[in-house]
Amino acid sequence: MMNPNRATTTLFGIGWIAAATSCSSGPGGAGDRGEHASSVAALSDLVSSASLVGDPPFEIALPIPPVLAPTSRDASTDYYGVTIRSGLAQMRAGALTPIVGFDGIAPGPTIVATRARTVQVTQHNAWTENLSIHNHGHKVEASSDGHPTDYVAPGASKVYTYPNDQNAGTYWYHDHTMDVTGPHVYQGLAGFYIIRDPAEDTLELPAGAYDIPLLIQDKNFNGDNSLAYEPDEFLGLVGDTALVNGVATPYLDVATRKYRFRVLNGSNARPLAVQLRVRGSDTAQAFQVIASDGGLLEAPVELTTLPVAPAERYDLVVDFSQYPVGTKLDVVNAFDGASFGVSDWSDAGGLWSGVGGPPGIGVGRSPGIGFGGPPGIGFGGPNAGDVSWLDGTDWGDDATSLGGAGPVPALTNLMEFVVARSEADPSVVPTRLGNVQRLELGDAVGTKQIVFGFDGTDWTLNDLTYDPARLDVNSELDQIYVWSLTNQSPIPHPFHKHLAQFNVLDINGRAPPSFMSGWKDTVMVPPGSTVRILFKDETFSGTYVFHCHNLEHEDHGMMLQEQVGR
Numbered sequence: 001m002m003n004p005n006r007a008t009t010t011l012f013g014i015g016w017i018a019a020a021t022s023c024s025s026g027p028g029g030a031g032d033r034g035e036h037a038s039s040v041a042a043l044s045d046l047v048s049s050a051s052l053v054g055d056p057p058f059e060i061a062l063p064i065p066p067v068l069a070p071t072s073r074d075a076s077t078d079y080y081g082v083t084i085r086s087g088l089a090q091m092r093a094g095a096l097t098p099i100v101g102f103d104g105i106a107p108g109p110t111i112v113a114t115r116a117r118t119v120q121v122t123q124h125n126a127w128t129e130n131l132s133i134h135n136h137g138h139k140v141e142a143s144s145d146g147h148p149t150d151y152v153a154p155g156a157s158k159v160y161t162y163p164n165d166q167n168a169g170t171y172w173y174h175d176h177t178m179d180v181t182g183p184h185v186y187q188g189l190a191g192f193y194i195i196r197d198p199a200e201d202t203l204e205l206p207a208g209a210y211d212i213p214l215l216i217q218d219k220n221f222n223g224d225n226s227l228a229y230e231p232d233e234f235l236g237l238v239g240d241t242a243l244v245n246g247v248a249t250p251y252l253d254v255a256t257r258k259y260r261f262r263v264l265n266g267s268n269a270r271p272l273a274v275q276l277r278v279r280g281s282d283t284a285q286a287f288q289v290i291a292s293d294g295g296l297l298e299a300p301v302e303l304t305t306l307p308v309a310p311a312e313r314y315d316l317v318v319d320f321s322q323y324p325v326g327t328k329l330d331v332v333n334a335f336d337g338a339s340f341g342v343s344d345w346s347d348a349g350g351l352w353s354g355v356g357g358p359p360g361i362g363v364g365r366s367p368g369i370g371f372g373g374p375p376g377i378g379f380g381g382p383n384a385g386d387v388s389w390l391d392g393t394d395w396g397d398d399a400t401s402l403g404g405a406g407p408v409p410a411l412t413n414l415m416e417f418v419v420a421r422s423e424a425d426p427s428v429v430p431t432r433l434g435n436v437q438r439l440e441l442g443d444a445v446g447t448k449q450i451v452f453g454f455d456g457t458d459w460t461l462n463d464l465t466y467d468p469a470r471l472d473v474n475s476e477l478d479q480i481y482v483w484s485l486t487n488q489s490p491i492p493h494p495f496h497k498h499l500a501q502f503n504v505l506d507i508n509g510r511a512p513p514s515f516m517s518g519w520k521d522t523v524m525v526p527p528g529s530t531v532r533i534l535f536k537d538e539t540f541s542g543t544y545v546f547h548c549h550n551l552e553h554e555d556h557g558m559m560l561q562e563q564v565g566r
């Protein structure tokens, strides 16, 4: 079914081209990061400024989203109330930014649950549009899953029930409304949902004030500090400014000890490769990955570069005791802008080939290399009208130009750590963290091939676009399935399945890197690659979706339905 709303969202892509060809001399001068990066001149400014790690102002301290207090508790359940409404946020210096948020803030308040204790959240829609709230990574009844057409109309409320019968971990709740998830999340409808487990607390990992969620997103601002939502039809919404916990390139004062950071890439479309660098150095510092989407890894994995697809979460431990007080460290995205990480995600020599990734991944930060070619070759440049990437017939050229040029602003600086004080560190990172009982291929009762493609207008899975009236896959409860995810398009797609956490079985026939060996609900499927996952749907029958978590792709049809049980 072609939803009429799609015609509207398609216009956003056309709007991007129009902006690229008509705004070459906007009110913002050279180097004005507040001006939308839609002209060739502005792009070159961004490329050069992006080479100066630590150059932009780290003006605002990192905010920590407030933890939501329950309205009541009983023997089995914690009850919460949230009102979705518009608000104003100090996202960067200058004017406040209009947003739409849970309780009117972005990110929304953090909900902290306890494993096996039920949480009920009453979401009241005090905004103007239909909404549907999904708790990402959760095993829930279909009626509480935030199905795309399970609308909460303006003025209405809906009670969502979360059993939390699953691993402790870093999850997140966000809007999931059919066709408009992208603009809704972009405007602020995302928040952390953390499940704690008393058993995990005994590990003595960094906790309390040293356990910090980091929601990383990219945004574009208009001159008046309002958010500009003008997605690239092909890539989705890519922004020129990194926000962490709702603030542009913030700083955080830290002590000389270990911290746990719960990293969530909440970007609409942009993949990240997170690195940590001492100011003035190009050397990526080591940190430890201790958890993935669905909870603790079996053992910590030391990395210097962590690829994080949209919607993925990884928990990291950074030990600042190795740096003198006064040291400044930059958190950077090592993917260059234009390539979208395409080459880095590929199987040969890419980030997944081994620990830490090969040297040279950060070369996209060098002036010019991030865009790789002369202006005009790729999407949205002066010759954008010559590139037939909307009709899909020029696929090969699209693939080439994608890697070479495009209106994709680089996004290098994410935030800054300032080692501000000495402190003792009672926390530890044990060599054994959790028990990941991986599913076995030999136990699988069925297989399914999911092919990622583009039909010239919409993104597709198995040549289909989303139809809420059609069931696409049947799965039995408590049975193990292997799904083979094959990407036949030239850009990476982050795959997300509802209801069940999965194991990544292999990527192009090879075992996944160790930081991807735990529980996942989202996995990047690189161009031309096949990723196989193993999962088992449990407890709840009903209709659930699986989709690309590039939100603009999802809104343009890259989503199907799984009927679980009978």
Ligand SMILES: [Cu+2]
Pocket (backbone or CB within 6 Å): 459, 492, 493, 494, 548, 549, 550, 553, 554, 558
């Ligand atoms: Cu996609």
